[in-house]
Amino acid sequence: MSPSESKPPRFRFAEFTLVPSRRILLRHGAEVPLIPRYYDLLVLLVSRRDEAIHRREILDLVWNDVVVTDGALSQAVRNLRRALGDDPRKPVYIRTVQRHGYSFVFADVVEESDEAPLPASTPETTEDSSSTNGDPFEEALTALLSTRDGANGNDSRREAAERLHTLGTDETLRRLERLPGNEAARALLRDTRWDVPGSGPVPIVGRPGMLTSLRILFGLRLRRVVRIAGKRWLAGVVGGGIAGVVAGLLGGLVLRYGPGSTATDAVLAALPLVGLFVGGLGAAGVGGGLAVAEALIRSRRGPALVLCGALGGGLIAAVTHLLGLWTLEGLFGRDLAPVAGGFEGLVLGGAAGLGYALATPRAEGGMATPRGANRLAAAALTGLICGIAGGLLAWSGSHLGALSLDFMAQSFPGSQVGLGPLARLLGEQAPGTLTAVAISAFEGLMFGSGLTLGLTYRPR
Helix, strand or coil: CCHHHHCCCEEEECCEEEECCCCEEEECCEECCCCHHHHHHHHHHHHCCCCCEEHHHHHHHHCCCEECCHHHHHHHHHHHHHHHCCCCCCCCCEEEECCCEEEECCCCEEEECCCCCCCCCCCCCCCCHHHHCCCHHHHHHHHHCCCCCHHHHHHHHHHHHHHHHHHHHHHHHHHHCCCCCHHHHHHHHHHHHHHCCCCCCCCCCCCCCHHHHHHHHHHHHHHHHHHHHHHHHHHHHHHHHHHHHHHHHHHHHHHHHCCCCCCCCHHHHHHHHHHHHHHHHHHHHHHHHHHHHHHHCCCCHHHHHHHHHHHHHHHHHHHHHHHHHHHHHHHHCCCCCCCCCHHHHHHHHHHHHHHHHHHCCCCCCCEECCCHHHHHHHHHHHHHHHHHHHHHHHHCCCCCHHHHHHHHHHHCCCCCCCCHHHHHHCCCCCCCHHHHHHHHHHHHHHHHHHHHHHHCCCCC
């Protein structure tokens, strides 16, 4: 098959030419800027113009590597209609199919070979009606600053913010500084800048009303993604718990059948339960931090994942350590200071955030859901970085799960969970640095991999 035969066809409708091979939309020969997701949506609708496509199928096809709310699809359709000059009340191109999805309804679509020359750029025959009615910024700024409540009011403000980005972000911000209520408007402009190609930055830090703008911005994003973030956090907890069960079972097999073992079959049931508890609890903290970072932060996703992962891990580990300290010291008078605590959780959580950020890079932010081999690679990279962090912690004298369990075992005569059999497998007479580093690295590997597999699960 020749290269020309392998090219997808182009589509002509009205004054537009859609060229999938070059990923461009032309109007009168001039390119119409679209962000990549919205372009993919337009190609999907036009290429399947004889059918109404369900919203869920659109999300699975266009947003196949990231979890978004239904609002993201509505936003995309609104931007496409603006780019095409379409009216949702009397649609010429994109029709909303109630309780189902969307369809492309323009009847005269010409499908042609991509070998013909592209149409030459000519002056557009239509003008923006707002330009003939005075200053185009004023009407959009009035709508943006409106205090009307309800879904219609929110949609109108978002549409106004998108329109202002199209007109010019810098000029919008310059005018906005003189108007009351600009904190909420600035937050909305910041939130919508990702949906308008060519929009400029919207700084908030260091500006008047910074705290108010940040609070409103986080509120906007929280309301939009709280349901998905909750499911994502739960999936991360499940992934961490399953990884803990597997690690516990493998450890139990070594302790039961390793050289010089005195353990009974009870460890084969007890250690997976301990792993389930420790892995699930750790994933609850770290996974919660990562889910929050993905939900709230878009412009600095990588650093936010590292910071929030570290904070989540440190917090859950510190609370768990304190509860264990109060319980066991109060009941049995044992000193549990060497048992893993906030510092170890902080380091492991930061490592998980770093690995996850490197494994799922997303310039536009959002909740990544790589599939197939990409998902396995993300889990492997995150697990590797967590494994390195775990090994370094053990080398420096810190304790993770198994080392903490071994320390407690030495405090209670008759315990069957000492690490002696594993140490002898590794060539040490008693658990030393090599055993500590090996088992902590393995724990970090399992935790990071399981957490990532859980977080990247795509809900149906």
